[in-house]
Amino acid sequence: MTTATTETLEFQSETKKLLDIVIHSLYTEKDIFLRELISNAADALEKMRHLKLQEQEVFDREAPLTINITVAEKEHTLTILDTGVGMTREELIKNLGTIAHSGSKTFLSGLDQGAGKEVNIIGQFGVGFYAAFMVAKRVRVQSRSYQPGDPGHEWSSDGAGSYTVAPCPGLHRGTKLILELTEAAKDYANQETIKRIVKQYSSFVPFPIKLAGETVNTVQALWAKSPAEIKDEEYTDFYKFVANAYDEPLLRLHFSADAPLAIHALLFVPKENFERLGFGRLEPGVNLYCQKVLIASHSDKILPEWLRFLRGVIDAEDLPLNISRQALQDNSLVAKINKVVASRFLKFLEEQAKNRPEAYLEFWKAFGFYLKEGATTDFTHREALARLLRFESSASEPGALVSLADYAGRMQEGQTEIYYINGQSRLAIESGPYLDAFKKRGIEVIYTLEPIDDFVFSHLSEFEGQKLVSADRADLKLPEDKEAAAEEAANRLEAPVASSLAKWMKEVLGERVKEVGESKRLVDSPAIIVNPDGFMTASMERVMRASSPEGMKDFGPKNLEINTGHQLIKDLAELRVKDEPLARLIVEQICDNALMQAGLMTEPRLMVERNYQIMARAARR
Ligand code: ADP
Ligand code: MG
Numbered sequence: 080m081t082t083a084t085t086e087t088l089e090f091q092s093e094t095k096k097l098l099d100i101v102i103h104s105l106y107t108e109k110d111i112f113l114r115e116l117i118s119n120a121a122d123a124l125e126k127m128r129h130l131k132l133q134e135q136e137v138f139d140r141e142a143p144l145t146i147n148i149t150v151a152e153k154e155h156t157l158t159i160l161d162t163g164v165g166m167t168r169e170e171l172i173k174n175l176g177t178i179a180h181s182g183s184k185t186f187l188s189g190l191d192q193g194a195g196k197e198v199n200i201i202g203q204f205g206v207g208f209y210a211a212f213m214v215a216k217r218v219r220v221q222s223r224s225y226q227p228g229d230p231g232h233e234w235s236s237d238g239a240g241s242y243t244v245a246p247c248p249g250l251h252r253g254t255k256l257i258l259e260l261t262e263a264a265k266d267y268a269n270q271e272t273i274k275r276i277v278k279q280y281s282s283f284v285p286f287p288i289k290l291a292g293e294t295v296n297t298v299q300a301l302w303a304k305s306p307a308e309i310k311d312e313e314y315t316d317f318y319k320f321v322a323n324a325y326d327e328p329l330l331r332l333h334f335s336a337d338a339p340l341a342i343h344a345l346l347f348v349p350k351e352n353f354e355r356l357g358f359g360r361l362e363p364g365v366n367l368y369c370q371k372v373l374i375a376s377h378s379d380k381i382l383p384e385w386l387r388f389l390r391g392v393i394d395a396e397d398l399p400l401n402i403s404r405q406a407l408q409d410n411s412l413v414a415k416i417n418k419v420v421a422s423r424f425l426k427f428l429e430e431q432a433k434n435r436p437e438a439y440l441e442f443w444k445a446f447g448f449y450l451k452e453g454a455t456t457d458f459t460h461r462e463a464l465a466r467l468l469r470f471e472s473s474a475s476e477p478g479a480l481v482s483l484a485d486y487a488g489r490m491q492e493g494q495t496e497i498y499y500i501n502g503q504s505r506l507a508i509e510s511g512p513y514l515d516a517f518k519k520r521g522i523e524v525i526y527t528l529e530p531i532d533d534f535v536f537s538h539l540s541e542f543e544g545q546k547l548v549s550a551d552r553a554d555l556k557l558p559e560d561k562e563a564a565a566e567e568a569a570n571r572l573e574a575p576v577a578s579s580l581a582k583w584m585k586e587v588l589g590e591r592v593k594e595v596g597e598s599k600r601l602v603d604s605p606a607i608i609v610n611p612d613g614f615m616t617a618s619m620e621r622v623m624r625a626s627s628p629e630g631m632k633d634f635g636p637k638n639l640e641i642n643t644g645h646q647l648i649k650d651l652a653e654l655r656v657k658d659e660p661l662a663r664l665i666v667e668q669i670c671d672n673a674l675m676q677a678g679l680m681t682e683p684r685l686m687v688e689r690n691y692q693i694m695a696r697a698a699r700r
Contacts, residue, residue, distance in 0.1 A: 085245040090236075091177040094209075098238045101209050109264065112210035113273065114280035116159050116256060118372050119208060120146045121284045123163025123254060130164065130225060137225045139252035146288045148277070150268045155260040157215075157267050162253040165224040171234040171244055175208060175220065211256065212238035214264035219257040223250040282320075283371040300371045302345035302392050306333050318347045322364060322390035326350050330442055331391075332427045336419065340412070344420055346391040352445040354388070364390040367413075369398040380413050383421050383460070385453035388446055393420060418459060425463040432467065432482075440480065443469050454535045465539050470499075470532070473514060474523040477505055483542045486523055490545070493558055497542055499525035500550035501533050501618030503678060511676040512604030513550045516557055519602050524550055533618040549616045551677065553609040553638050555600065564599075571597075572643040572652055580652045581641065587666045591636060598640030605645040606669045608637045608677040617677045624681075637679070639670055664693050 090098065124144045130137055139162070147160040166174060211218045216237060223231035231250035236242035258267070266272050274295055277288055283300035301309055301317045318328045328347035335343045346365065354361045365382055367375045371394065375381075381393055395416055432439040443450075447469065454464040469480035474489065486497055498517060502508035508526050517524045527533050536547045548555070571577065577597050585595040593611055601607055610616060612635065615623070620634045641648050647669075655662040671686045680686070 085243050087241055087243050088172065088176060089241050093178050094176065095240055097178065097206065097209055098212055098240075101206055102212050102238055109213050110276045111280065112213050113267075113276045114372065115207055115210040117146060117277070117281045117284060117288065120159060120161035120163060120254065121281075121286055121372075123161055123165070124286045126164045127162070127225060127253075136227055137252075138223070138227050138229070139225070142252055144286050146284070146286055148273060148288065148290045150270050150273060150290075152268045152270075155262075155265045155268050157258040157260060157273070159256045159258075160253065161255075162251065165229070165253050166220075166222040166232075167224045167226065167229050168232045168244060170224070171220065171222060171232055175234055176242060209238075211258055214260055214267055215258040216261045217259040219259075220254060221247050221250055221257070222254040223247075223252055225252055279376075280373045282373075283368065285371055300368075300392075300394070302333065302343040302368075302394055303371065309333075314345075317345070318390065321366065321392060322347060322349060324349060324390070328390075329445070330427075330431065330438065332424060334423060336423075340415055340419055341396040342416060342419070343394040344392065344423070346389050346393075346420075346424060348388065348442060348446060349390060350445075352388060352448075355445065355448065361387045363387045366392050367398070367416075368392055368394040370394065370396055374398060381416055381420070383417065383453065383457055385449045385457060386421060386424065388449055389424070421460060422463065425460060425467065428467055429463070440469070443467075443480070448529075448531070451529075451531050451535045455531065455538045461539060465542050468535065471505055471526040471528065472523055473509075473517065473526070481525070483525075486525060487543060487545055489523055491520075491522060491558075494522060496546045496548045497525065498522065498548055498550045499527050499532075499536055501527040501616055501678070504528065507676075507678075512601060512607040512673070513676075515602040515604055515607075516555070516600035517550065520557060520560075522557070527618060530618060530622045533616040534622070537614065537616070537619065549610070551608070551610045551617055553611045553640075555609075557600070567644055570644045572649055576652055577643045580643075580648070580655070583655060584639070584641070584666050587663050588639070588670055591670060592639045593636040594638045596638060596640050597643050601640065601642035601645070603645075604642060604676075605647045606639060606641045606673045608673040608679065609640055611635075611638050617679050621678055637674075637677070639673060641669075661693070661696055664689055664696075668693060 124146070127137075127144060131140065142162040144162055147158075149158045149160075150156070151158075218236060218238070220234040221231070222234070223229055231247045232244055233247040234242060234244050260267055270291060274290055277290065277295045281288060282296050282298055284296055285300060285303075287294045288296045298317065298320050299313075301313060314331055314333075315327050318324060318331070322328075327350065329350045330348040332344070332346045363377050363379045363382065363384075364387070365378065366373060367378045367381050379387075382389060393416060395412065398410075398412060428439065428442070431442065450464050450467050453460060454468065457464070465483060467482075469482055471477070471479070472481045472486065474486075475481050483497065490497075500508055500513045502511065502513075505526055505528070508514065514524060527536065533549065536549070539547055541547055572580065581595045581597060585592065588595065598607060608617075615634065623634065643649070647665075651662060651665060651669075654665070668686070668689060671680060671683075671689075674680045675683075
């Protein structure tokens with residue numbers, strides 16, 4: 080190489096601007112320079128692979144397609160060698176001296192939008208080849224094209240306005256990047272550092288990346304292969320790799336799509352739900368790749384929040400590699416991926432529920448909560464989520480679960496609503512007053528045993544055209560058997576007595592209840608608390624109370640309904656005349672008992688005292 084043949088050229092003015100920003104910005108994510116350079120090497124290798132297939136005449140045909148990285152700690156250099164297509168002299172000038180290529184262009188257009196915020200923006204973008212100047216005071220690019228007859232050249236620059244190009248004989252095919260690292264970046268001449276970065280960003284690059292003779296990227300990008308070619312153990316190994324897990328996944332979904340988007344996805348449901356086990360909120364666990372290069376790890380944008388328990392990879396071919404984190408947020412493509420993949424996963428769950436019900440139940444027990452969370456927060460997938468919900472019901476064996484579709488399939492003729500009732504346990508519900516009316520009519524009721532359940536139902540509001548109705552509503556309308564109703568009426572207190580009793584009870588209870596009325600729904604229980612406000616159920620009220628800062632917020636009094644066919648209520652009507660003080664105590668006790676059964680009793684102290692008074696009276700007889 081003689082100076083006579085060394086030519087000095089100026090960078091294009093746009094390039095200068097870019098270089099200036101790259102070099103002078105305090106850029107926290109410097110590591111990504113390596114991702115950019117490895118991606119370029121991989122691109123060049125991919126082009127080479129195609130050319131070889133086309134039977135073209137190619138220089139150094141037998142050279143294996145690899146990327147070789149070497150570090151020289153003392154000299155502070157990092158070298159990246161690929162056996163890709165290489166570059167001719169003209170290509171070196173065009174590709175590295177001007178900004179005509181995708182990555183850096185995106186970067187510059189990003190700059191225009193965020194004028195004055197350079198430092199911020201540079202942290203969010205990859206800047207392609209020029210990223211090398213974030214860590215190097217000089218970059219030398221020795222390259223020889225695959226085209227027979229290319230003598231090979233060295234391109235060299237300190238990134239300060241100009242570069243040189245000179246012949247460089249004796250090269251093999253491909254490109255060798257020699258980075259003379261700055262003092263501040265000398266850690267990139269450390270093997271362990273490089274290994275860590277390669278593993279983080281470039282694990283799935285489809286060509287071997289060798290560091291000191293050892294291949295660093297040993298895990299294959301399984302997602303891009305056809306499922307038929309993949310063994311179960313390979314899936315499990317891959318899962319362990321992406322999820323940092325030690326066990327096997329509970330479920331996996333591997334699919335590819337061309338339309339509306341070119342995506343590959345490989346998603347896993349873990350065995351354990353660590354969030355539920357009390358380990359704190361799960362971080363999203365799906366990584367976003369573009370053609371096997373990592374764009375965002377644990378991205379919270381590519382899937383809805385309620386799918387944060389999933390682990391795995393989504394590879395979207397059409398996503399620009401240099402997309403910023405900011406842009407990920409506003410990117411309509413990302414929003415589409417989000418919707419498409421979430422829908423596909425829900426469809427997969429439905430298939431599991433149908434074809435492998437046991438596996439689905441296992442999933443539901445560990446992760447059903449997330450689907451409920453989705454049902455309360457995500458309008459887009461509401462209907463698919465509703466089909467996946469499972470609950471106990473009055474028609475199920477204890478511990479067994481039914482779906483809303485099961486329920487709908489069993490609805491009685493003329494029944495147009497789906498009923499549910501909350502309670503702390505199955506036993507509490509079944510011994511409480513709310514089931515009376517349904518049992519009598521043989522109507523199924525879904526048991527909502529978890530605090531979130533009533534929010535789910537209230538949010539869904541209907542299932543395939545059937546309204547979802549809480550059984551504690553005051554305005555419940557159930558089909559009436561005329562004969563049976565007439566028979567019951569005969570057994571009740573006479574209307575004037577009943578209404579006078581109710582009126583008096585309201586006087587006794589004062590502000591504690593909104594109304595006291597005669598119930599048509601009760602069979603075995605003397606009284607029931609019902610909700611005059613159709614929106615908030617007792618269970619929801621409990622949650623709201625627990626989460627309101629004052630601890631207890633007043634959600635307004637409820638209605639008390641009395642069963643005027645019940646012996647206690649009948650006796651009460653007489654006791655009121657004979658021994659009013661005792662009758663008053665009993666009225667209050669009835670109200671408290673009903674509140675307890677509704678789960679709304681907050682201050683049991685008075686009740687216990689009163690209870691003793693009543694017992695004392697009973698014992699004295
Ligand atoms: P992009 O990769 O988005 O095109 P870069 O700034 O990363 O932008 O690279 C600019 C161009 O330089 C590439 O498009 C490619 O033509 C060329 N190039 C960079 N590195 C190599 C390489 N290792 N081998 C062959 N060509 C390369
Ligand atoms: Mg690039």
